[in-house]
Amino acid sequence: xxxxxLVRHGRSTANTSGVLAGRLPGIALDGRGAxxxxxxxxxxxxxxxxxxxxxxxxxxxxxxxxxxxxxPDLPLHVEExxxxxxxxxxxxxxxxxxxxxPLMEVVQAHASAxxxxxxxxxxxxxxxxxxxxxxxxxxxxxxxxxxxxxxxCSHGDIVKAIVADALGLHLDLFQRLHVDPCSVSAIRYTRVxxxxxxxxDTGDFAGFAPRxxxxxxxxxxxxxxxxxx
Numbered sequence: 244x245x246x247x248x249l250v251r252h253g254r255s256t257a258n259t260s261g262v263l264a265g266r267l268p269g270i271a272l273d274g275r276g277a278x279x280x281x282x283x284x285x286x287x288x289x290x291x292x293x294x295x296x297x298x299x300x301x302x303x304x305x306x307x308x309x310x311x312x313x314x315p316d317l318p319l320h321v322e323e324x325x326x327x328x329x330x331x332x333x334x335x336x337x338x339x340x341x342x343x344x345p346l347m348e349v350v351q352a353h354a355s356a357x358x359x360x361x362x363x364x365x366x367x368x369x370x371x372x373x374x375x376x377x378x379x380x381x382x383x384x385x386x387x388x389x390x391x392x393x394x395x396c397s398h399g400d401i402v403k404a405i406v407a408d409a410l411g412l413h414l415d416l417f418q419r420l421h422v423d424p425c426s427v428s429a430i431r432y433t434r435v436x437x438x439x440x441x442x443x444d445t446g447d448f449a450g451f452a453p454r455x456x457x458x459x460x461x462x463x464x465x466x467x468x469x470x471x472x
Contacts, residue, residue: 244432245383246392252302253279254424265334279425280306284313293387296395303396324375325397331362355414369404400468409437
């Protein structure tokens with residue numbers, strides 16, 4: 244079956260401000276995210292792509308812009324089912340605020356039981372995204388052959404949920420995975436099982452170094468969805 248290249252969108256204005264953007268409109272790439280998107284065509288230069296599939300949200304479309312400019316013949320499809328999780332009433336709130344919510348502990352430790360007020364459950368999020376991948380695998384193989392490779396550009400929690408499914412991980416364990424902005428993960432699907440070829444590959448190890456919090460404490464970059472470390 245097909246090989247799937249999963250790209251998380253580049254760093255966005257919500258990532259840098261520590262906001263849980265969800266499906267709010269007008270969330271664009273920031274300067275660094277635009278640079279990450281500009282580098283994506285070179286990183287994927289040796290990969291033949293049959294198609295690109297994107298979340299409908301602006302930050303994903305902007306991430307794929309340079310790749311589509313470099314490959315004008317690459318078909319682009321919009322797939323609603325790989326859109327960001329619907330965080331409902333949490334959308335637009337600061338992650339620092341949400342960390343005090345009792346539900347956040349459930350999101351982190353028992354994701355299969357988590358449902359966002361006014362939004363969707365994490366089970367529903369994973370189900371729709373995995374169903375989309377399965378259907379696209381069949382379509383790509385039918386149109387381009389079993390050795391075809393295609394790309395999906397989506398969001399951190401969506402990418403992690405798809406990878407967890409490929410690894411046979413329960414959804415409650417998916418928060419153990421981490422994918423940076425504009426990272427590349429790859430899954431090769433076969434008749435009997437998927438194989439994870441890459442996870443969160445950016446080619447840049449600078450992110451392993453501690454980063455400074457405004458109060459001087461070292462911290463990782465925020466903005467990986469509701470499960471961001």
